Amino acid sequence: MSTSPNQPDLPTSIPELAIEQEGFDAPSPSLVLLNDALATDLGFNPAWLRSEEGLRFLTGHGTETPGSLPVATAYAGHQFGNFAGLLGDGRALLLATVAGRPGLTGLKGQVGVPDKSTPTNAAASQATQLYEIQSKGTGPTPFSRGGDGKATLTSALREYLISEAMFALGVPTTRALAVIATGEDIYRGSQIPFDEQPPTSELQPGGIVVRVATSHLRVGTFELVARSGSDTMPRLINFAAARHRYDESAKRVLAGVVKRQADLVAQWMTCGFVHGVMNTDNASVSGETIDYGPCAFLDAHDPRAVFSSIDSTGRYAFGAQPTVAGWNLGRLAEALLPSLEETPDDALNTAREILGSFADEFASALTRHWLPKIGLPSSLADDPSATKLLRQWQSLLVKFGPDHTNVHRALISLTVPTDGNPLAEMPIARDEGQWPDAVAEWARKWESVREKKGVSKARARELMEAANPVYIPRNHLVTEALEQAGAGDTDLYLRLLEAVTHPFEAANFPTEFTLPAPAELGSFRSYCGT
Template sequence: MTEKKEIAAKTGWNFDNSYARLPESLFSRLNPTPVRSPKLIVLNHSLAASLGLNDSALQQKDEVAVLAGNRVPEGSAPLAQAYAGHQFGHFNMLGDGRALLLGEQITPLGKRVDIQLKGSGRTPYSRGGDGRAALGPMLREYIISEAMHALGIATTRSLAVVTTGESIIRETELPGAILTRVAASHIRVATFQYVSAWDTAQNLRVLADYTLDRHYPEAAAKENRYLGLLQEVIKRQAELIAKWQLAGFIHGVMNTDNMALSGETIDYGPCAFMDTYDPATVFSSIDIQGRYAYANQPRIAAWNLARFAETLLPLLHDNETQAIEMAEDAISDFTDMFHRHWLSGMRGKLGIFNEEVQDESLIKDLLEMMQQHRADYTNTFRALTLGKLEDMALFSTVEFAQWHEQWQTRLDRQQESQASVHQLMRSSNPAIIPRNHRVEEALEAAVKQEDYGVMEQLLKALSNPFAYSAEQEIYSALPEESACPYRTFCGT
């Protein structure tokens, strides 16, 4: 056994690179660009174990070199994926401009996941960029993606962050870093858009078959397997976006290259969680028009799915008119699917088990009051769950008292006990979310002071957001009021 194979076996790397066996037009093969002085900053121990990786080995010099792109592990086949999609409504050639897929790890349970390095250097798709990433945005993705996972929202995961010992220039000089991202796959709507626009019909079919086999094998047996693919992707996205809305999560940049066909949340750039409930909330500094505001996320998801459906038209039916009708029928189901998931989730947040016609008006009345009185989204439902209705201006109003009476009457009409209602609400309403000011506090300590203790404590609290523990109280506190609205930046 060679030294590389011995290290890989010791660490637990178990690569099988099916994407690398697809047509070469879908990617470019290249190795990561080495960095000066890699240092492991954070390692996701539980994720490593689920991947079949040796926690101790990953912290050794040879494996930190892998996480930094300085060494290619045995069995991997590094590549940058090509894609092209709509960014703020405008179609562009894109691709992995600062990321490389090392390969696909086969876990002890037989699951196939992508292992990707983000910030690993220039690729043919860098479009003039340096291919690098700053420490702050990589730590942000680590924090938010792990918080999303704990909230039960489908997401890519973060295995590690390594600093590079090199500076990168954005608006100022910043410490460089590389994130190791784990995903069901990195196949995006934009991957299909690229093949549809610039590749062959045969390769479009190959990509569609691959996506079916990897993510939706049950749909492959349908009479029209490509219609089945479209329908399954729509189902996954309807559930995902509903969970975003229920948690108050705002992605920030819902471009078609940021919609994964696996149904996972991907690419945590200018994302954030909403404090004060306002459907028009936008955090991204580049979203001037509010295209990706909280309230617009379901509509934009449907728009992105329509772009995906367009790429599949040649596969849906030989007759273009019939293909368009099939695609439109499938897309039209998204809104109802999303609404059902959202309404079911909102019932859970209010402890409602069964369905009544007037439930939606009860929910919307509460949301309207929350918006009018600038109530905090998460803490309102937290207070309702705990029965502590004294800390917000909303709770002292006549309108809320009337609404509360209606809500209690609604709960009395169902058979479930108060204990069951309370348990449903606790499992539906997180006690804490990654508050923007707490995330910024952790990032500032890490980037400016090399103090990772603040982030470690935040991650620990966020790992069980439904615990309602005394230790979490501090993380439910709101930030001090500021004249400047909170803004996030993409970090590219």
């Protein structure tokens, strides 16, 4: 492991946000999964990670390993709109900070790759990026608030699968490095993933997931420091700026986070991802998706879709995600307010101006990411006819509720001769009888716009095939795979992992991997904190 002397790690830079803590003594830890390619990219020898010493490092016992000093980090946060006070890593440990090539978490044109739209830190090396290695499920810390600090093996496997699927889809995300079975059963109570499924066992095998991020700084980190009355904020701003290639000022950090969060949530919306618990302690200032608790993917397209068992009001519904992201950014602006300008009035005006850019940033990002899904290049993002066509398509999705993934894949049929009409024959959640005529009318408009803009059918097909996945982590498949893996059979899990990490390749996987959940299963619900 190696770190950059020009960019110290978090415990060195801001020691008041870190508490030294070792992982708990698991009865018989064993490596279940190791991401060899990612390990190598981060400078690890996969064989060493599989050794007894490597396993000790991954489970938070690597104090004898050079460059590793496990710590739990502090942060606060708003949860469901209410300030929850001090939170922190209640079941996670930051193990080390290592250097690797840029882009390992899916950030493009933002981390390590300067472009005209992204501020850069001139002192930071553009050849490498620093990454934090964190283990989750390593036992109690001073922030556990009475919890056992542990995690189930199935939740670790779930985060591994979904975070790697998100990376394969091109969405910035924490990455999964490893999953470890702890060798003990832990009590988590029973859960009912689908209405018509039996509850899970109250005892579950314990597990640890090891994940990678450019940092684990959250909006809640800034909230904690702002409320502490200490002199830590300037160092936190400088640390975030150096790590994430922002210019070293509160204004630049806020503007950079606004831009990245807008782009991130636009990508969530494009691929039908529902985070499920967008509290400010789950909002990363890096622009990476973090904390895959009650997340889910859409089957039928529905802005009102809510899957989290604890989101009774729909605060974090699929269609509400842009609004919540803007709200979270408002909390970041509040924390940074005294650092923005010399006078309160000037600071408020600056904050309003920067926050006011979020809506336009999001709309622009959503258009850029979605246009290729309908076979038009992102370069047409400012073209009125292209954007009108896209809005009409999105309105059809909302009105009729086709399967979000499959209907976009079916759009490819517009570019090639096919038997029947796969698009018109899609199963529809609402107003089924009106769908064939409505989609046929839209297809005629699509043909007109495509021809006027000089986009060949071959080019449109190329764009669609690269933007519209065949495979996503469908909720019912993930549930079934985890149930079998928890019982010791990982065959389905590994096949599903292979499919979702090659999402655009129509490979030799079961047809069932492309189908929505059977209606007889009932509604799906996801759970947090397992």
